[in-house]
Amino acid sequence: TGPVLKVILAVLGSMAAQGPLITWVAVHRRHHVSSDEDGDPHSPRPSGDGPLAWLRGLWHAHVGWMFLYQIPLTDLLRHAPDLVRDRTLYRIHRAYFVWPLLGLAIPAAVGGLSAGSVSGAVSGLIWGGFVRIFLVHHSTWIVNSVCHAIGSRPFEGVGASTNNAWLALPTWGASWHNNHHAYPRAACNSVRWWQVDLFGYLIHALGQLGLARNVRRRPAGHRSRI
Secondary structure, eight states, X not given: OOHHHHHHHHHHHHTTOSSOHHHHHHHHHHHHHXXXXXXXXXXXXXXXXXXXXXXXXXXXXXXXXXXXXXXXXXXXHHHOHHHHHOHHHHHHHHTTTHHHHHHHHHHHHHHHHHHTSHHHHHHHIIIIIIIHHHHHHHHHXXXXXXXXXXXXXXXXXXXXXXBOGGGTTTTTTTTBHHHHHHSTTOSOOOSSTTSOOHHHHHHXXXXXXXXXXXXXXXXXXXXXXX
C-alpha cells in the first residue's frame, strides 16, 4: 500500500492489542516455517500423557503459549527483516503501547460525546474497547487452536491446519486455515466460490481501487481434493 494507508493499517492492527507489529509478523512467519513441529510457537499438539493431553495442547495453542514463549530480537531480524528495515513500521512497532491505549480512548471519547455523559464514555470504553479486544483476541486464537485440530484438510503436507466453515464469518475468513497454509502468500484464503473470506475481499477491493499493489492470488490450476 501507499505510505498513508500503510500507517493506518499498522496502527489499526496494533489497536487489537495482540503485541507489537513486527513481533506479531515474526511469530506468524515462524509458525509457517515450523507448522505443528518443534519450533512452532503455538502448535496444539497433545501435551503430556493422559486423556487431558489433547485439551492441554489446545489451551497452549489458544492462549497458553503467550505466557511461555518469548521472541528475541534475533527472531525479528530472521523472520521479519523487511519490516525491521522499514523505518515507519519500526517506529510504530516501538511505540506499541500507545496504540492499544488509543484503541480504548477513542471509543470512550466517542461514547461520551455522543451520549453527553460519563456513563456514555464508560459504555464506549467497555463495548468499543474491552469487549472488542476480547472478541478479536479469541477470533485470532481460535484459528491457532481449533483450526489446527478440528476441521477438514483438503490440502495435505501443510501440517495439521484445517478449514472450518462455521468460523469463517467471526474470523473474517481466517478459518480457511488449511487453504492459507497451502497458499500462504495469497491475499485471499478461499479456494471455492462459497468460501467467504472478508479479509481477502477487502484486500482485493483495495487492489481494484489502486490502494494496494502486487496483490497475490492463488496459482491458477491448483485445486484442493474437495
